[in-house]
Amino acid sequence: MSEELFEVTVTVNGALHRAAVPARRLLSDFLRHDLRLTGTHVGCEHGVCGACTILLDGLPIRSCLTFAVSVDGAAITTVEGLAAEDGTLHPVQAAFQDCHGLQCGFCTPGMVMSACGFIADHPDADADAIREGMAGNLCRCTGYAGILAAVEQAGGTFRASGADPRERHSASTDERSGGGGAVVGLEGTGAGLGDQE
């Protein structure tokens, strides 16, 4: 059976992408397989784990519960779209590094994207609100204390800078506090693997 293909055009991390895909192509698979942006991880494929969270027109959503055809024309941000062009980590990524907010790293792309959406929406969130806001993302290493600390730290960074946490970090305005100087990236999570042609 050959399935009908649909042209899907989306802007991902500022770059225009086009591919012809069957209607049943999940956005998570569209990003990973068709666009080769493997930073977005796929865990449960039924919306429970949050690993596949991306920003769709600025709002965090589950990419595994969305069809690529349904978002034709949309602007998407994945974890590859956060670090500055020179590789300097986005403040949320930096905070995850500083606070040991990742262990195996599988949940991290979803955690980071949820955090970006959450901080944009709740710039003054306290620890309780952060717990509530991040409750939809699971970490099987159970490293939640570090994750929550990272979101709190990143929230403070954005309160001070006034920048939009959903946008790509710009190294020239880097006011990151704490973490070691060298940029080591998030190897093992797939972050930073994306090519941006």
Added chain:
Amino acid sequence: MKPPAFAYHAPRSLEAGLDLLADLGDDAKVLAGGQSLVPMLNMRLVAPAALVDIRHLDDLDRIEVADAVVRVGARATHARLERDDEVAAALPLLREALGLVAHPVIRNRGTTVGAVVHADPASELPAVVALLDADLVLTSTAGVRRVRGADAFVGPLESALRPGELATALEFPALPPRAGTAIEELARRHGDYALAGVAVRVDVDADGHLDTARAAFFGVGGMPFVITLDGPLRGQPSDALDLTDAVGEARAALDPDDDIHATASYRRHLAGVLLERALRRAASRAAGREVGT
């Protein structure tokens, strides 16, 4: 897992969409937010021949508060409805209930009308519809029909929606003065479906005594279960309620099932505890609305 193949349609107008649904009949499912449908597709619990995506039907985005009615279009997401201050002022129960629906990220895409016609027995929103006698607006090529409150639900995961129809809106009556609402639930994990839950509405008279009281339970049967509790509660002062009889009456009327998460008797007990909490909060709100703003 991945969804099975389906024919995909994204009509550009409501008329085109209704024509499609009329043609496809039983073979079609409507795709709005997809936060219940796509997991079921991914797990291959359903395999519709066709999906009709309403993404281009922009008119269905609307959320309106007018003439004491809160009207929620089929594409309005939980998150938008939850944030709408006008809606929260007209009908505080909506914001309170929506805050219990799954997680914020799911609410960014899931739609309120979609959740209601999905009719999960443990879901908060069908109970709110049943409690408040909201109208579910069902549109087809044959016209528009409205189904009110508990009549919107036929069985577990089954609403009154018929093949060929599109659920275009929900219309909730705004809460009048001297009425108060509350919702309570207990879930094993944050964002999970509740083991049991209840939404209540209490109306008080000018002296702050209870006039009417109604509760809609969820998670304790195949459909929202609505019970009127005027008998044991009428005339009681809203700040000193004796809820023994009301809770007893509700527990006797409920017929929950055992499942892997809880026994029927635990659910019945829990439902009563939640009812008591909800009635106290609703009663104080009803009385507060009277003297305050």
